[in-house]
Amino acid sequence: MSMLSPSTIGIIGMCSLFVLILLRFPIGLALASVSIIGLVVLLGFDSTFGLLTAMPYEFAANWELSAIPMFLLMGAIAFHSGMTADLYAAARVSLRGLPGGLAVATNFACAGFAAASGSSVATTVAMGRIAIPEMLRAGYDKSLASGTVACSGTLGSLIPPSVLMIVYAIFTAQSIGNLFLAGFLPGILTAVVYGGMIIIRCRLDPSLAPMVQESTTSREKFLIFLRIWPLPVLILGVIGSIYGGVATPTEAAALGVVVATFAAWWRGQLTMRVLKSSFLESMEATASIFFVAVSAVMLTRFLLFSGVPELLSDLVKAWSPNLLSLLVIITIIYLLLGCFLEPIGLMLITLPVVLPALKPFDVNLIWFGVMIIKYIEMGLMTPPVGMNVYAVKVIAGDLISLETIFRGVAWFLLCELIVIVLLIAFPSIVLVVPGLSWNAKLF
Numbered sequence: 001m002s003m004l005s006p007s008t009i010g011i012i013g014m015c016s017l018f019v020l021i022l023l024r025f026p027i028g029l030a031l032a033s034v035s036i037i038g039l040v041v042l043l044g045f046d047s048t049f050g051l052l053t054a055m056p057y058e059f060a061a062n063w064e065l066s067a068i069p070m071f072l073l074m075g076a077i078a079f080h081s082g083m084t085a086d087l088y089a090a091a092r093v094s095l096r097g098l099p100g101g102l103a104v105a106t107n108f109a110c111a112g113f114a115a116a117s118g119s120s121v122a123t124t125v126a127m128g129r130i131a132i133p134e135m136l137r138a139g140y141d142k143s144l145a146s147g148t149v150a151c152s153g154t155l156g157s158l159i160p161p162s163v164l165m166i167v168y169a170i171f172t173a174q175s176i177g178n179l180f181l182a183g184f185l186p187g188i189l190t191a192v193v194y195g196g197m198i199i200i201r202c203r204l205d206p207s208l209a210p211m212v213q214e215s216t217t218s219r220e221k222f223l224i225f226l227r228i229w230p231l232p233v234l235i236l237g238v239i240g241s242i243y244g245g246v247a248t249p250t251e252a253a254a255l256g257v258v259v260a261t262f263a264a265w266w267r268g269q270l271t272m273r274v275l276k277s278s279f280l281e282s283m284e285a286t287a288s289i290f291f292v293a294v295s296a297v298m299l300t301r302f303l304l305f306s307g308v309p310e311l312l313s314d315l316v317k318a319w320s321p322n323l324l325s326l327l328v329i330i331t332i333i334y335l336l337l338g339c340f341l342e343p344i345g346l347m348l349i350t351l352p353v354v355l356p357a358l359k360p361f362d363v364n365l366i367w368f369g370v371m372i373i374k375y376i377e378m379g380l381m382t383p384p385v386g387m388n389v390y391a392v393k394v395i396a397g398d399l400i401s402l403e404t405i406f407r408g409v410a411w412f413l414l415c416e417l418i419v420i421v422l423l424i425a426f427p428s429i430v431l432v433v434p435g436l437s438w439n440a441k442l443f
Contacts, residue, residue, distance in 0.1 A: 006042055010306025013038040017299075017349075027345040028288075031295035038302040051301060056294045062170060063250060069286040070253030071161045074234065074260045075119060076278035079126040081264035086227040087112050088130050093224055100202030100209040102138055103148045104195045106131040110152035111191040114159040115235045119285065120343070120380055124153025124388045128395040141208040142400045144198070147408020150392045151415075152194060154377035157343065159187035161238055161256075164343055164376060166249065167293060168369045171351055175366070176249045177242040181434040182366050183373065186423060190377075193415045201411065230263030289344060296348030303352050323361040327424055330354055331375065338379020343387070346379060347372055364438055367430045371423060378416050381409045 004012075013034050020030040039048040059065075078084065091105035091112070098104050110127050114120075128149040135145035157164045160180030169176040202209040238256045241247035247255060264270040333354075337346055351372075358368065380388040389405050396405075423429055427438040 006306045007308055007311050009038060009041055010303055010308035010311075013302060013306070014308065028291040028295045031292065031299050031345065031349075035295065035298035035302045038306065039298075042302070042305050052298070055297055055301065059294050059297045060290060063248075065166070065170065065290075067161075067166055067176070067249040067253040068163050068289060069282055070250065070257055071163060071166075072119065072122070072282040072285050073278060074253065074256040075113075075122055075126075076281045077257065077260040077264055077274065078113070078231070078234070079122070080274045080277050080281075081260075081267060081269040083228070083230055083260075083263065083267075084109075084113055084126045085130050086224065087231060088127065090224050090228050092134075098199055099206065099211075100140075100144070100198040101211070102131070102135045102140060103144055103198045103202070103209060106135070106148050107152040107191055107194045107198065110149070111155045111159060111187065112231055114153075114156040114187070115161070115231065119163055120154045120156040120377070121387055121391050122285070123156035124149060124391045125395065127153060128392055132392070132396055132400075135209075136399065139210045141408075143404045143408030144201070144208050145408075146392050146396060146400045146405040147410075147412060148194075148198065149395075150388045150405060150409055151381055151412035152191070153388050153391070154380050155187055155191060157377055157380070158183050158190065158370070158373050160184065161249075161253065162373065163289065164347065164373055165369065167289075167344060168347060168351075168372060171348065172355070172365050172369065174369060175434075178366050178434040178436065179369050180239055181243060182370050182430045182436070184433050185429050186370050186374070186419070189422070189429065190374075190415070190419050193419055194412060197411060197415050227267070230260065233263075234259055292344050293348065296345060299349060300352050308353075323363065324424075326357060326361065327371075330357075331420065334372070334375035335378060335382070338375060339382050343376045343380065346376060364427070364431060364436060366434065366436055367423075367427050367438065370430045371420070374416065374420055374423065378413060381413055381416075 017030055017034045020034070021027065036048065036052065039051060043051075088105065088109040091109040092102060095101045095105045095108065106127060109131070110123055113126060114123050131149055132145055135148075136142065156162070160183050162180070162183060165179045165183060166176055168174070169179050198209075234256050237259055238252045241252045241255060242249055261270065264274060334346070334350065337350065355365075358365075389402070389409060392405055393400070393402055431438055
């Protein structure tokens with residue numbers, strides 16, 4: 001056993017974790033290695049081995065987690081069968097008359113596809129492959145085109161179904177259905193604020209987005225809108241079946257896969273290539289998510305034995321005499337950590353610390369779950385990690401520099417701050433749809 005106190009060992013472990021992350025060590029391996037070494041120091045090898053034989057299975061055997069691969073598969077089938085392209089075409093036809101119409105169309109198409117994808121990076125990649133070349137062809141400013149895709153893609157984390165929401169709900173013992181419903185209005189609000197910012201910028205500076213001269217007959221418009229029926233059906237079927245008590249989240253996700261598969265067949269695009277690509281993509285994403293999540297569970301157990309969560313939560317509470325100041329501190333912490341950590345790792349590392357600090361204030365954990373998603377969204381946009389930014393860079397290649405993308409993202413970060421202020425000032429934006437109440441006092 002170590003001569004150091006458990007809390008000191010825990011703090012050393014956390015510092016070591018951040019050093020590994022800064023050195024670009026894979027997040028799952030960093031979490032696992034720090035946790036295992038820390039547990040061995042605190043408990044000894046035999047006790048640690050006993051924990052390690054039980055923890056991964058206990059986590060992975062959670063039935064509700066099986067919704068994650070189903071939702072990922074649903075989104076992959078929707079993308080590879082061309083539903084994303086049709087959604088973008090419908091948005092483009094509807095909004096092309098606005099200043100920055102293609103960028104606004106991309107923004108709302110991302111919001112629509114987010115409801116079928118459940119993943120921010122998947123939404124960014126799916127829409128970016130279609131929207132960026134078209135906006136550049138139309139003469140759009142590169143920072144506007146790339147920034148729109150990088151930031152609108154983050155709606156995949158907020159608009160249900162969301163993989164991050166499922167993980168949060170399981171770790172905090174909250175209703176997945178209520179959390180899904182709570183994400184609707186904030187997701188729509190974010191998309192509207194994004195769209196308003198694009199329109200205002202392009203009206204003030206028309207050189208950012210030249211008007212697209214394109215005509216479409218009424219019949220062509222009808223056929224375009226006819227082809228997007230699967231996505232509204234997916235959204236209504238998944239969310240409606242969960243909240244109506246007809247299906248569990250896993251059953252609703254499986255229903256979504258069936259509907260997406262049937263839609264692909266109906267469109268004549270259910271090929272072996274589509275199925276193979278969809279299954280491989282969803283399996284890779286599921287394996288990555290589960291590995292990080294299991295490693296984060298191990299870290300949570302290590303921190304629990306070290307007493308660090310209580311120590312840090314007491315420290316945070318000492319700095320924050322009221323809920324508002326605590327939320328400001330939490331916001332700053334997430335924005336800083338979001339620059340370095342990937343989404344699930346960020347959420348699972350911080351929850352053991354911030355939840356005890358929030359407990360005395362009687363904060364609704366459904367509302368806080370949406371707030372965490374918002375913080376993570378901002379982390380997906382900010383340097384030096386900014387996963388969505390790098391996803392756009394991969395799509396754009398040498399056409400757009402990383403600096404240009406980050407310059408375009410800055411405008412959307414300002415929009416995010418506006419939305420976060422609104423959600424803190426008016427919690428009912430989050431809680432009204434699931435019919436929940438707010439009892440905490442900000443002051």
